[in-house]
Amino acid sequence: MNKIFHIVSILSIIVISFNTIQGQTSELEDSSLNSTEFRFPPLQVVLDSVLKRSAMLKFRNNHIGVVESTLASERIYWSRNLGVQADTRYGNLSNFATSEDGSNNTASLTTATQFNYSVGVYIRFPLFDVLNRKNQIDLAELEIDEATSMAEFTKEEIRQTVIRMYQNLILKQKLLKIRSRSFSDGSLNKQMVEKEFKNGVVPLSEYVRISGITSNLESDYEEAMSEFITAKQLLEDMAGFIFGLTNLKR
Numbered sequence: 678m679n680k681i682f683h684i685v686s687i688l689s690i691i692v693i694s695f696n697t698i699q700g701q702t703s704e705l706e707d708s709s710l711n712s713t714e715f716r717f718p719p720l721q722v723v724l725d726s727v728l729k730r731s732a733m734l735k736f737r738n739n740h741i742g743v744v745e746s747t748l749a750s751e752r753i754y755w756s757r758n759l760g761v762q763a764d765t766r767y768g769n770l771s772n773f774a775t776s777e778d779g780s781n782n783t784a785s786l787t788t789a790t791q792f793n794y795s796v797g798v799y800i801r802f803p804l805f806d807v808l809n810r811k812n813q814i815d816l817a818e819l820e821i822d823e824a825t826s827m828a829e830f831t832k833e834e835i836r837q838t839v840i841r842m843y844q845n846l847i848l849k850q851k852l853l854k855i856r857s858r859s860f861s862d863g864s865l866n867k868q869m870v871e872k873e874f875k876n877g878v879v880p881l882s883e884y885v886r887i888s889g890i891t892s893n894l895e896s897d898y899e900e901a902m903s904e905f906i907t908a909k910q911l912l913e914d915m916a917g918f919i920f921g922l923t924n925l926k927r
Contacts, residue, residue, distance in 0.1 A: 717920050720843050726916040727839050728832060737828035744824050748817035751810075842912045849905040856894075856901040863894040 728734060870887045873879040913919055 717843075717847070718916075718918075720840065723843060723912065723916045724836055724839050726918065728835060730915070730917050731831075731835055734828065734831050734835065737824065737831050741821065741824040741828060744817065744820040748814070748821060751813045751817045839912070839915065842908065842915070846905075846908045846912055849901070849908045853898075853901045853905045856898040860891075860894045860898040863891040867891040 867887050870879050870884055874881070874884040909920060
C-alpha cells in the first residue's frame with residue numbers, strides 16, 4: 678500500500694511539474710521571440726542610404742569632375758597661342774632731325790620727357806600642338822569614360838555587399854530564434870530533471886548529462902546572439918541609422 682502511494686505521489690509531482698513547465702515554456706518562448714524581433718527597413722532604403730554615405734563612391738564621382746575639367750581645358754588649349762601684347766614707356770627721349778634745302782644742311786637735337794606706348798596682337802601655332810591636339814582630347818575623353826566606369830563598378834560592389842549583408846542579417850535573426858527556442862526548451866527540461874533528481878526519481882548521471890546539454894545550448898544561443906548583433910551593427914554603421922526598436926536582454 679505504501680509503495681502504491683509512493684508511486685501515485687511521484688506521478689502527481691511529475692504531472693504538476695509538467696503543467697507548470699508548459700506554462701513557463703509558453704511564456705519563455707514568447708519572451709525570447711519578442712526580444713529578437715526587429716523591424717528591418719526595406720532593402721532599397723538601406724541601399725540608398727549606404728550609397729549616399731559611401732566615401733569611396735563620393736571619391737569616384739569627384740574624380741569624374743576632375744577629368745571633365747581636364748577635357749574642358751584641352752578643348753580651349755589652342756587659345757594659349759593667341760594673345761595681345763602691350764608696351765609702355767615714360768621718360769626722357771632724344772630726337773635727332775636733319776633737313777637739306779640744296780645749299781645748307783640743318784641738323785637739330787631735341788630732348789623731351791614724354792609717354793610712349795604700343796599695342797599688338799600675336800598668333801602662334803606650334804607644330805606639336807597642332808598635331809597632338811586630337812590625341813589630347815581623345816585621351817581626356819577616355820579618362821572620363823574610365824572614371825565613369827569605375828564609379829559604376831564601385832556602386833555595383835556596394836550594392837552587392839549590402840545585399841549580402843542584409844540577407845545575412847535576416848538569416849542571423851532566424852538562427853537566433855531557433856537557438857533561443859532550443860535554449861528555452863533545454864532550460865525548462867533541466868528544471869524538470871532537477872526537481873526529479875531532488876525527489877530521487879532521476880539518477881545523478883542523468884542530471885549531469887542534461888546539465889551539460891543545457892550548457893551547450895546556452896553557449897550556442899550566446900554565439901548566435903553575438904553574431905546577430907555584429908551583423909546588425911555593421912549594416913547600421915554603413916546605412917547610418919538604427920534598425921527598429923531593440924531589446925536583446927533575455
